[in-house]
Amino acid sequence: MLKKNYKEVEETEAVLADGTKVDGIYIRWLIDEKIGAKNFAMRRIEVKPGQKVPLHNHPEDHEIYVLSGKGKFYNDKEEDEIASEGDFVYIPPNEKHGIDNLGKDDLVFLCLIPYLRK
Amino acid sequence: MLKKNYKEVEETEAVLADGTKVDGIYIRWLIDEKIGAKNFAMRRIEVKPGQKVPLHNHPEDHEIYVLSGKGKFYNDKEEDEIASEGDFVYIPPNEKHGIDNLGKDDLVFLCLIPYLRK
Numbered sequence: 001m002l003k004k005n006y007k008e009v010e011e012t013e014a015v016l017a018d019g020t021k022v023d024g025i026y027i028r029w030l031i032d033e034k035i036g037a038k039n040f041a042m043r044r045i046e047v048k049p050g051q052k053v054p055l056h057n058h059p060e061d062h063e064i065y066v067l068s069g070k071g072k073f074y075n076d077k078e079e080d081e082i083a084s085e086g087d088f089v090y091i092p093p094n095e096k097h098g099i100d101n102l103g104k105d106d107l108v109f110l111c112l113i114p115y116l117r118k
Numbered sequence: 119m120l121k122k123n124y125k126e127v128e129e130t131e132a133v134l135a136d137g138t139k140v141d142g143i144y145i146r147w148l149i150d151e152k153i154g155a156k157n158f159a160m161r162r163i164e165v166k167p168g169q170k171v172p173l174h175n176h177p178e179d180h181e182i183y184v185l186s187g188k189g190k191f192y193n194d195k196e197e198d199e200i201a202s203e204g205d206f207v208y209i210p211p212n213e214k215h216g217i218d219n220l221g222k223d224d225l226v227f228l229c230l231i232p233y234l235r236k
């Protein structure tokens with residue numbers, strides 16, 4: 001068993017799966033392969049006010065739970081959703097998705113992603 | 119893409135993997151196979167004050183993030199940890215684990231569990 005606070009985990013600037021750096025997005029890998037989790041990883045992501053994660057996609061699905069702030073989660077099929085504390089979002093594998101921080105505060109959410117077996 | 123609030127999901131009384139019912143523990147399966155998530159499930163669990171999840175184990179690991187309240191997470195190897203908002207806990211596969219609500223308020227946490235491929 002391992003327990004920590006998220007603040008004990010190093011925060012880094014987010015990089016998309018294709019290597020694109022995105023400004024104003026910070027990520028902490030709370031639970032991942034490094035500590036022995038082989039099935040999926042728990043990340044805590046902060047999007048600063050006015051910042052956005054551009055549309056991108058990958059084979060991994062996302063399970064998201066919003067901790068604070070207010071954001072728009074959208075895809076390329078003209079679907080968009082406003083989410084805030086207590087809302088969750090499921091993004092299926094390969095679906096293009098983007099996230100905009102619409103509020104004056106940080107948008108903070110957990111975003112979990114599987115380790116797909118080859 | 120699917121977005122909901124946790125309150126839109128039905129709350130049920132928790133049942134352990136071996137079929138044991140536990141009092142004062144409520145669970146919502148926020149993201150699961152029913153909505154197409156094939157890799158892992160996101161559950162939101164509330165443990166009422168004074169209530170506990172007894173020691174039990176299973177092949178699935180747990181990734182836990184505490185949303186509110188204060189709880190003791192422990193195993194059968196004399197390890198125990200007090201966790202509250204912003205703390206996360208990783209419980210490896212097959213490790214016996216139990217959870218006690220130590221506070222006056224509900225202990226609320228997300229607990230994610232993989233769908234293991236046979």
